[in-house]
Amino acid sequence: MKILLLINWKIRYCNNIPENLQPSDYDCPQVPFWFFRYFSNRPEVTVIDISAPTWIEKLENKIRFHIYQTIKILPRLNKFDLIIVHGSNSAMLLCALKRLLHLKTPPIIDVDISSFHQASTSGLIHRLAQFASHSFDYMIYHASSQSSYFHDQFPWLDDISEFIPVGVDSEYWNKKYVRKYSDTGNQYFISVGYRKRDWNTLIKAFNKANVQEELYLVGNPSLKVDNPKIKVLPFLSIDELMKYISYAKASIIPLDNFNYSFGQLTLLQQMAIGTPIIADDVPAIHDYISESNGVVAYEPYNCDDLANRIRFVSMLPLHDLSKLGLNNRKATEELLNEKHMARCFEKICNSFFE
Template sequence: MKKILFLVNWEVKKIPDNKSNFLQSSNYLINGEKYWFFKRWPDKNIEVDVVDFFKIPFFHEIEKKILRFYILQTLKVVPFLNKYDLIMSHGGQSAIFLAFIRSFLGIKDPPHIIIDVGALNGGRNSQPELKIFQFALRSVSGIIYHVKAQKKHYDIHFPFLAARSYYVPFGVDEQYFKPKEYSHENYILSIGYKNRDWETLIAAFSRIKTDTVLKIVGPKKLKIRLEPNICVKPYVPIKLLKELIAKAKFIVIPLVNLPYAHGQMTLLQSMAMGKAVIVTNTASSVDYVKDGEDAILVKRNDVQDMKNKIEFLLNNPDLAIRIGENARKSIQNKFTEKHMAEGIYEAIKKLEI
């Protein structure tokens, strides 16, 4: 039996069951069941302990917003590391402090893998920060990443890890996110809690003469003038969000351009539900879609192109349906949790762990 310690940088709820479907698979753990994509792990002879962040009011905000890594989570697991065959950290926030301690002490066993969703340090080139990361990551056995553009960051700043880094596409639960039998209502939907180009989307939509409503879910506050047919909700539960996706004519995801993974979870979830998606052409989206086939790409920061693409789909509802059907097939063929689990498993095998 291989024992894995899995550190995540979000809250995981321990629940007796998920019959009400109020949580997606990465956000809950049922006693006696494997967690998240480990349910699809090719080797069934594993035991996975999941540790999320250790939340103390005020100090947690310091960890999250100022330090950008979790100290208490690391301190909680350090005494027990030797009982595991493998450590996996999801995101730099849950990885870097542990890696720093192990590098300082010269410890490399058990091996430590990072599933890197933020180019380790956000892809920044600040030398003082990079020096710390370069030292810390000497104890790390390998990197798994979901956006091909991140490889350049490793090649330049972490060459000792570049040969031990593997691209594995992100995957979603295509059974939890699947098409629903709802009639389309007269709105399009945009979703995102951060790293969204709301200015371009709102400016573009405001220029369109239509009675269709733009519903935006995610931002707490927008300092932008909104037309009467634009409404904003700061947060909705995942069950309601799925209903909103299902009833929308199509989805728009306006991304800012960052050199690391962001937005593809929302993109893939919407595609899995059989929706046409207009998404900004960035490093985070191009690995996952074929323009005009299973999604529509829009130029970065281009109000006119965004306006044209939205108008095009509004005027061609049959095409939106066809693109949505193709999107669902793309998820089933390439971007499920099973595909992701198998990819991570194969990457770990290549690392000879």
């Protein structure tokens, strides 16, 4: 099976496997790309990322979908058996052209991440998404709550769409980072995020919790806090960041409440290395925290509830804290991993050729 994969991020194209990158961030002829290495019948995958000349990238950032990616592959479309588009913003131009010009293409599977531009219900981009989505042969999404939005705004996709949990490369994270527990260590909480984080509730709740541990905030150096026990750290390399996480008492993930997929890999990577987690039960991660007894959930934007959860975790004995982390690791090893995701994808891919 020859698959054309359009992805909505940049990767490194290389001849040898890089040591410092996980499999979703490089394309090397020595190994199948990303989770496709877990297909029982390994396909031939051609990966096209969103790299483009600078002036085109600036334009794409304004119009919120990728055009250069589609232009590059248009002449080669029919050399493939299947097209998978990871991120609907990479599918818009291709699928709109298919419908407008009656192009003949292989079946197109769209993997929707952001509920078509952050679950919008009006505007030009939304109407373009509705128009283009009629060209989908199948759609996959990673938060089950998205189904209500699709049913309301894209009802023609009801019978050709499916929720599949996104999976983490649990083997990669388990081997690279080892969770550390000790009676004298683990004396701080950590919270990591670059966008769409409810810092306001977290800071208020931590002040109210009045626990002995410190709180490290990573990802927004511009945050201003008065509490000396809250440390705002600069941007960290992934190695530095994961070491901070592996030594923390627990990680707090305060996501904003939106009905599309985000924050899932942040959660899953930390689960994979065995970190106890406090997280708000928002649609983006509800499916994932429900699969583990290692995530202490709180009500979104509820300062009192979060403060109580912080106190609860702060007072846990080492054995119970360790159990939370082990439960999280187990959930990624048994279900929330790339192998399981690959099996689900492969079943759908094969269905087009039965």
